[in-house]
Amino acid sequence: MAAIGCAAGTPARAEEAWPARPIKLVVPWPAGGPTDIFGRVVARELAARLGVPVVVDNRAGATGTIGVQHVARSQADGTTLLFANTTAVIGSIAALGEAPKPFDPVADFAPLGLLVETAVVLWAHQSTGLASFEQFLARARDRAQPPVPFGTTGSGAVSELAVEQLGRHFGLNLLKVPYRGTAPQVADLAAGHVQVGAADYPVAEGHVQSGRLRPLLVIGKERLPELPDTPTSAEYGITEPDFTIWNGAFAPAATPAPILARLRQELQQIGRGDAFRAVAEGKGNRLIFQAGAEATARLQAELAGRRAFDREASAHQG
Known part of the structure; x- marks a missing residue:
């Protein structure tokens, strides 16, 4: 088999067969x-x-x-x-x-x-007692209580931007809790180690069915067929930028x-x-x-x- 070799960032020779290796x-x-x-x-x-x-x-x-x-x-x-x-x-x-x-x-x-x-959804652990976005707003606006721990997946992630967007738009008191990825964030959220977080619906689906996580808000413009009673951020006047993943x-x-x-x-x-x-x-x-x-x-x-x-x-x- 002929070797496929080239300098980093340069194209392979046109005559070389592809794919020739894993x-x-x-x-x-x-x-x-x-x-x-x-x-x-x-x-x-x-x-x-x-x-x-x-x-x-x-x-x-x-x-x-x-x-x-x-x-x-x-x-x-x-x-x-x-x-x-x-x-x-x-x-x-x-x-x-x-x-x-x-x-x-x-x-x-x-x-x-x-x-x-x-679609990314804002979730709350069942232990918080939060069953709606309005209840979340009331809790996160209450300066007499500590900030609400909010799981994110790092700078630039939709979960991180949701903290900035929601906090700025509604004047919320939130505490960012960073994770290396969505899976570990949702695992801690489902275990109750963090109260609230934003994550893709598919990753959280099993925990929703078990009752451990409750949907509060869809970060986007359209409601999800799977969560017909959960409002969108657009319904609260937040339309830009588009945070669809x-x-x-x-x-x-x-x-x-x-x-x-x-x-x-x-x-x-x-x-x-x-x-x-x-x-x-x-x-x-x-x-x-x-x-x-x-x-x-x-x-x-x-x-x-x-x-x-x-x-x-x-x-x-x-």
């Missing part, structure tokens, strides 16, 4: 969270279609930037890919403000396909066009297939497929919106 799919979050769950299905289905192993590599840390940066600096030969969400690709960079950036979400990557959008796949920007085209074709089919639909359809999710220029335009718009939000948050704190 592919690594980097997930920049711990195992068990929604991005990891989606990514593992994509890896399994992609391996079957390409005829080579596709191995999931969880590289968590720094709100996803460790894993994303690793892919940005990898060889652009189609053997190292990224499966990530809005927080890791966009939110983490927007939160850095004017500080040096470990990667550029637009320039360093070629979007292979955004596959699914997920997407999950999708990326390759280093210099990856050869034929490889990108093949991967986009396969990912579109995977996103429509039964295996992916079984884990991603419903449950607060909406199946999509955005790739190429369409996905790039979305990244640019969301990055601009997040940066504007973070500037306003900094000005408010100042």
Whole structure:
């Protein structure tokens, strides 16, 4: 078998066969969270279609930037890919403000396909006695009581931005409790170690059915069919920026066009297939497929919106 070698960040030679060796799919979050769950299905289905192993590599840390940066600096030969969400690709960079950036979400990557959008919900542990968003507002506005511990998944995450957004809009007294990912945050929330948190519906679903977690608010514009009685943040006058979370796949920007085209074709089919639909359809999710220029335009718009939000948050704190 001919070796596939090239300098980091440079494309493989056009004449080299692809895929000729295993592919690594980097997930920049711990195992068990929604991005990891989606990514593992994509890896399994992609391996079957390409005829080579596709191995999931969880590289968590720094709100996803460790894993994303690793892919940005990898060889652009189609053997190292990224499966990530809005927080890791966009939110983490927007939160850095004017500080040096470990990667550029637009320039360093070629979007292979955004596959699914997920609604984020504000949850309360049953022990709090909070059964509605109005009750939460009353408790978090009560300055005679300690701040409400609010679980987040790091700077730039939707859960973190929800603290800023809700706190600023309603004048709430909240205490951020950071976690390395959604799965550990929800585990502590379900155990009652933290009172309130914002997390994707699919991760919290089992705890809702058991009664340990109660939905208070959908962070978004539309109510969820699964939670028809839970209001949205838009109903309370909060409409921008859009905090819907997407999950999708990326390759280093210099990856050869034929490889990108093949991967986009396969990912579109995977996103429509039964295996992916079984884990991603419903449950607060909406199946999509955005790739190429369409996905790039979305990244640019969301990055601009997040940066504007973070500037306003900094000005408010100042």
